[in-house]
Amino acid sequence: VKVSLWGTRGSLPSFGPENLRFGGNTSCVAVEGADGTMLVLDAGTGIRRLGHDLGHRFHRIDVLLTHLHMDHLQGLGFFGPLFESDLEVHVWGPARLEESLNARLARYLSPPLFPLRLREIPAHLHCHTVPRGTFTIGGLVITTDLVCHPGLTVGYRIREGDRVLTYLPDHEPALGEPSFPGDPQWTSGYALAQGADLLLHDSQYSPAQYRERAGWGHSAIDDALKFASLAGVRRLVTFHHDPGNDDDTIDRLLDEAVRAVRPTCTVVPGHEGDTFEV
Numbered sequence: 001v002k003v004s005l006w007g008t009r010g011s012l013p014s015f016g017p018e019n020l021r022f023g024g025n026t027s028c029v030a031v032e033g034a035d036g037t038m039l040v041l042d043a044g045t046g047i048r049r050l051g052h053d054l055g056h057r058f059h060r061i062d063v064l065l066t067h068l069h070m071d072h073l074q075g076l077g078f079f080g081p082l083f084e085s086d087l088e089v090h091v092w093g094p095a096r097l098e099e100s101l102n103a104r105l106a107r108y109l110s111p112p113l114f115p116l117r118l119r120e121i122p123a124h125l126h127c128h129t130v131p132r133g134t135f136t137i138g139g140l141v142i143t144t145d146l147v148c149h150p151g152l153t154v155g156y157r158i159r160e161g162d163r164v165l166t167y168l169p170d171h172e173p174a175l176g177e178p179s180f181p182g183d184p185q186w187t188s189g190y191a192l193a194q195g196a197d198l199l200l201h202d203s204q205y206s207p208a209q210y211r212e213r214a215g216w217g218h219s220a221i222d223d224a225l226k227f228a229s230l231a232g233v234r235r236l237v238t239f240h241h242d243p244g245n246d247d248d249t250i251d252r253l254l255d256e257a258v259r260a261v262r263p264t265c266t267v268v269p270g271h272e273g274d275t276f277e278v
């Protein structure tokens, strides 16, 4: 698969001269399979430019949401393919028994928060509760599981042939684990990430920031490196950077974390615009 990063920021878009290299758009990643399957992981503000880039190359696009926090949903109403009447767009995300994904999305995509209603979208829109376990979209085999983050949140493991990409943008596996990392079988997200060729993982905080914000659902960069090493991944891409950390700070925090943790995998800082072959 070809993986491209359209938004790597967490929590809130954050544009400014101090953020030019990492970018200010919130979570959005495009995954293109060898057979032409197009997946979009999360609908943060990065999805607007992605929609423009996709043009008319695809008849069907699948948007996979990890959860419905605004930084993963805010761009959806600005995704160009939703306004093409000959396009099929499938949106997958977590739902509850008492509230469908459609109803959950409509809380944002309706007045007063948004001028249009979901049912007025011109594209052929299909909303699906994301199954727990394994399903396929085109040639891609997708496995989901609930992960440690406030609210209902899933992570994705996407396999094409023998290659695996894992996407855990909002994840706090160290919560309640003073000696993290502990037993892999009891570690949130481990089964999704085990042996992955590429892992995109929450790396929001410095260790000091994490101490003040434990339980908010995000990881210190150090813990992301420890988690990736525990899971035996080949390459870790740091993701979901804190809106208050500028380019130089993110570089410095990553340097310090690599020296402190000595991870067993390659570590790559995730900038908006980066692409990877998996």
Ligand SMILES: [Zn+2]
Binding pocket: 010, 011, 027, 069, 071, 072, 169, 170, 240
């Ligand atoms: Zn987030």
Ligand SMILES: [Zn+2]
Binding pocket: 067, 069, 149, 170, 217
């Ligand atoms: Zn979140």
